[in-house]
Amino acid sequence: MIKSCVKSVAKKIGIDTHKIFFDIFERNAKNVMKKKCSRIDISIKNLLQAENERFHYGDVVILEKASEYALTSFTLDRIEFIRKNLSLKDDDFIADLGDSNGIFLRSCQKEGISVNISDPAVISLHGRGMETVKAHIEYLPFKDNSIHTTFLFETLEHVPNPVLLLNEIGRVCSESVIISIPFVKRTKIHPYNYDPGRPIYQHHIFEFNREDFLTLITHTPFALESEKIARVLDENILLYDRFIFFFWDLLIEHDTFCGCFKKFYICKLSKPGKINSSQATLNTGGDREGD
Numbered sequence: 001m002i003k004s005c006v007k008s009v010a011k012k013i014g015i016d017t018h019k020i021f022f023d024i025f026e027r028n029a030k031n032v033m034k035k036k037c038s039r040i041d042i043s044i045k046n047l048l049q050a051e052n053e054r055f056h057y058g059d060v061v062i063l064e065k066a067s068e069y070a071l072t073s074f075t076l077d078r079i080e081f082i083r084k085n086l087s088l089k090d091d092d093f094i095a096d097l098g099d100s101n102g103i104f105l106r107s108c109q110k111e112g113i114s115v116n117i118s119d120p121a122v123i124s125l126h127g128r129g130m131e132t133v134k135a136h137i138e139y140l141p142f143k144d145n146s147i148h149t150t151f152l153f154e155t156l157e158h159v160p161n162p163v164l165l166l167n168e169i170g171r172v173c174s175e176s177v178i179i180s181i182p183f184v185k186r187t188k189i190h191p192y193n194y195d196p197g198r199p200i201y202q203h204h205i206f207e208f209n210r211e212d213f214l215t216l217i218t219h220t221p222f223a224l225e226s227e228k229i230a231r232v233l234d235e236n237i238l239l240y241d242r243f244i245f246f247f248w249d250l251l252i253e254h255d256t257f258c259g260c261f262k263k264f265y266i267c268k269l270s271k272p273g274k275i276n277s278s279q280a281t282l283n284t285g286g287d288r289e290g291d
Contacts, residue, residue: 024244025233025258026066032234033073044079044107048072051103070232070260077230078153078180078266079107085226085268086178092148097137097169098155102130105151115140118201138165145174153180154264157204163219166269170221176270177222183229183263184255187212210265222269233262 037045062068088094088110096105099114100121114125114132125132135141137152138159150169156179159165169177188207195203208216214224235245248257255261 021244021248021258022064022066024241025260026064026069028233028237028241028257029066029069029073029260031237032232033069033076036073036076040076040080044076047079047103047107048075051101066258067260073232074180074230074264075103077228077232077264078104078178081228081230081266081268082107082151082178086149086176088148092175093146094149094151095142095147095172096151096153097140098152098158099125099130099132101125102128104153105130138168140168140172142172144171147172148174149176149178151178153178154182156181157207158201160205162206162208162216166217166220166222170271173271175274176225176268178266178268180230180264180266181213182207182255182261183265184209184261213265217269220269221271223272223275225268225270225275227265227267230264230266231262232264233257233260235262 037048040048062071082104086108088108092110094105094108094110094112095115096102096112097115099105099116100118102114102125105112105114112131114130115135115137116122116125116132117134117136119134122132122134133141137155138161150173152165152169156162156165166177182204184207187209188204190204190207193200193203210227217224235242245257255263
């Protein structure tokens with residue numbers, strides 16, 4: 001309601017709000033990405049250069065530069081988190097649930113398997129030479145404790161029963177799962193088919209804030225080992241950006257900007273007896289939770 005009123009008023013006085021907001025989105029996302037790229041080693045640079053993030057998703061092509069920058073930035077965050085928090089032996093087997101391009105498995109330089117229910121994603125993964133299984137992730141076609149660690153990136157918010165999913169992952173995993181979800185201030189439950197222009201499987205159902213997510217995992221065989229807040233947009237880069245972000249937060253939406261989540265929550269959950277308790281601290285990268 002407020003968003004449409006703002007657009008209406010801006011249109012009457014001749015201001016192109018869409019261009020203003022998306023110019024800031026693109027510049028801001030690019031600046032954050034460039035800062036992260038300046039810190040990565042040559043192996044990650046080579047991995048990214050071999051990857052076209054516009055085709056990160058098997059069934060969607062990213063057309064906006066801003067979204068491509070934000071996705072690349074978040075990809076770097078996840079690869080960095082994996083490398084810092086996951087130690088694998090030669091015979092450890094890993095899986096990426098909801099995988100669409102194989103980049104996270106390739107970053108581990110380990111044997112692994114991609115799992116997705118989407119035909120375009122499966123075709124894309126096969127084309128990249130990835131071992132791939134088409135399956136519903138709530139009912140995985142793997143034996144008990146046959147996988148060392150699974151990745152579950154930007155997938156939990158799409159499933160109708162997250163507890164069922166995490167317990168199924170607990171059945172097949174012997175050690176841990178690394179998860180990412182959107183970072184939100186308050187937990188949200190979206191109504192069915194809230195965006196009719198997009199396929200149902202792309203819709204979010206539950207978006208958990210950190211506190212509710214940690215409560216959720218008490219119903220699973222996992223416990224928190226390590227965590228991080230990854231920022232892909234930074235309201236504090238320029239004074240002008242600060243003003244626009246403040247205006248957006250106040251009148252439109254707190255957690256997203258131009259449809260992109262500003263932050264994401266990444267964590268490693270491990271089974272009892274597998275946790276390194278010294279790592280169980282929140283790495284905010286200078287963020288204050290709830291900003």
